[in-house]
Amino acid sequence: MKQNYGYLIILVTVLxxxxxxxxxxETPEQVNTAPQLIGLIDFAIDENTSEITTIExxxxxxxxxxxxxxxxxxxxxxxxSVSGELSFISPPDYENPQDNNQDNVYEVTxxxxxxxxxxxxxxxxxxxxxxxxxxxxxxxxxxNSFFRPYAEKLDEMAIDANFLDHKSTIVIxxxxxGRAINFWNDSTxxxxxxxxxxxxxxxxxxxxxxxxxxxxxxxxxxxxxIEYALQNNPNxxxxxxxxxxxxxxxxxxxxxPNWDTFAAENGFSSIQxxxxxxxxxxxxxxxxxxxxxxxxxxxxFTIPTGWATFNxxxxxxxxxxxxxxxxxxxxxxxxxTDEKGHQGDIVRETGGLVWLNSIYGVHLRTNxxxxxxxxxxxxxxxxxxxxHDADYKHQ
Numbered sequence: 001m002k003q004n005y006g007y008l009i010i011l012v013t014v015l016x017x018x019x020x021x022x023x024x025x026e027t028p029e030q031v032n033t034a035p036q037l038i039g040l041i042d043f044a045i046d047e048n049t050s051e052i053t054t055i056e057x058x059x060x061x062x063x064x065x066x067x068x069x070x071x072x073x074x075x076x077x078x079x080x081s082v083s084g085e086l087s088f089i090s091p092p093d094y095e096n097p098q099d100n101n102q103d104n105v106y107e108v109t110x111x112x113x114x115x116x117x118x119x120x121x122x123x124x125x126x127x128x129x130x131x132x133x134x135x136x137x138x139x140x141x142x143x144n145s146f147f148r149p150y151a152e153k154l155d156e157m158a159i160d161a162n163f164l165d166h167k168s169t170i171v172i173x174x175x176x177x178g179r180a181i182n183f184w185n186d187s188t189x190x191x192x193x194x195x196x197x198x199x200x201x202x203x204x205x206x207x208x209x210x211x212x213x214x215x216x217x218x219x220x221x222x223x224x225x226i227e228y229a230l231q232n233n234p235n236x237x238x239x240x241x242x243x244x245x246x247x248x249x250x251x252x253x254x255x256x257p258n259w260d261t262f263a264a265e266n267g268f269s270s271i272q273x274x275x276x277x278x279x280x281x282x283x284x285x286x287x288x289x290x291x292x293x294x295x296x297x298x299x300x301f302t303i304p305t306g307w308a309t310f311n312x313x314x315x316x317x318x319x320x321x322x323x324x325x326x327x328x329x330x331x332x333x334x335x336x337t338d339e340k341g342h343q344g345d346i347v348r349e350t351g352g353l354v355w356l357n358s359i360y361g362v363h364l365r366t367n368x369x370x371x372x373x374x375x376x377x378x379x380x381x382x383x384x385x386x387x388h389d390a391d392y393k394h395q
Contacts, residue, residue: 034117035059037110044126047094052077052125055084055110063114071108071122072100079110086110094129136166137359140198142191142225143171143210144178146243149343150305151208153352154359160369161362169198179212181221195225202232206359208239211283211302218287219294226295237299239359239394240288242279244306245271246341248313249328272310279304284392301394303358307384308351309335309343315380321346322374346373353381358394 035057043052057065067084069077076098079086092098092106099106104127109120136158141151151170158166171191176182186192198204207229214220222240229236250258259271268274283302291300315321316335325346326334334344343351349371356362356369364382371377385393 030061032063032114032116033060034119035063035065035112035114037112037119037121039121041121041123042126043123044128045092046128048091050087050089050091052086052088055079055086055112055121057084057112057119059114061114063116066113066115068111068113069108070111073106074108076106077108092127094127097127134162134164136163137205138203139166139168139206139208140195140204140229141168141170141206141208142178142180142183142195143208143241144176144212144243145172145174145342146246147178147210147241148172149348150241150351150355153348154355157352157356157369158360161356161360161367163360169194171195176212178210179214179221180209180225181214184221184224196228199229200232204229204233204236206237206239207233208241208303211240211242211287213287218282219290222287222291223294226291226298230295230298237301237394238291238295239301239303240283241303241305241355242283242307244309244341245275247339248336248341249339252339272314275306275310279306280389284389288392299394301358302388302392303355304384304388305351305354307387308347308354308381309341311380311384312347312350315375322376346371346375346377349373350377350381350384353378354384357381357385358388361394 036059037055037057039056040053045052055067057067059065066081067079068081069079069086076089077086078089092104094104097104106125106127107122108125109122111118111120141147143151148170151168155166155168171183171194172178173183173191177186183189183192183195199207207225209222209225213222222238226238229238245259245262247256248259250256250261256262257265263269263271263274266274268277279302288300288302312321313327313335316325316327323346324333325344328334328336328338329344331337331344335347336342337344353364353367353369353371356367357364364378364385367378369378
């Protein structure tokens, strides 16, 4: 506890006049004096701490002393009338100051009385900010290989951001098998059983799924899992991670062309325009809006993860990245690691930051997580979140 040692002694001087003609042998009348408060006037304590100090006073006549407090912030503190122990009624929170000026400096006046006379001492108590764990949430995250990197990256980034109670269960299957509907329909699979067992424990705060769906009934898989989750997790929050399209250069074993051709064949000028329409018309309007009707008391939002892929892809084309990054190649130095479009580290780091902001509301421009890249991935991720439709955000 930091303490600044400023001392204040309150002295009461009593002048006794002598009457004329009196005898020098008369015993002078004893005059009562006020208690003297001696001690610190400036204190600094850490937030979340109740005890401040013990007030001390002396009385020349040996009278019993009682203590009390008054002043603008006195209602937030208590003092032992006999012991002089001064403390906060509730431990102060630096991030939520309750003092009159809301500046984390609490001001009170101490009163010491002997029953007849009293003296006072004004003191201030400053609150120190303390780095503290900001909680965290228990998450159940199910998806495919495009979903997994962000779920895993969030574990790392959340702890780095001091969400020390963050924990997650990540359940992954490749390709379409990682969609909600297929996890649900494969009722005898190990993954289906694991997901249900986690939900049965009743302590899931966030239940996250990837955006893939059956085109004939887009909400079916999501609805089934949400209904099951709510049985034991009535306050669970649901999110859908918006995955990018795969095969940026086209599927060599199928009919899917490269992204530019794919977009043009569907009437769009770019793959980015096509993805934006997919998010708004399919995921938001057909899936999320309907799920919100079906579950009006449940918070459901989306994370625009796929924009990490599309933005960095375009920045690489435009030669705007500050790192030497190839379009395809090793994970450490590429946008994509294979023809299917699995993410390189620069995309994983950016997408992880998007998740961190979306789920925990971390301000990315002031977050100091080290991505390992010279390119400012925090700003890229923050820009992605700034452009995300506010009606589909969590925060």
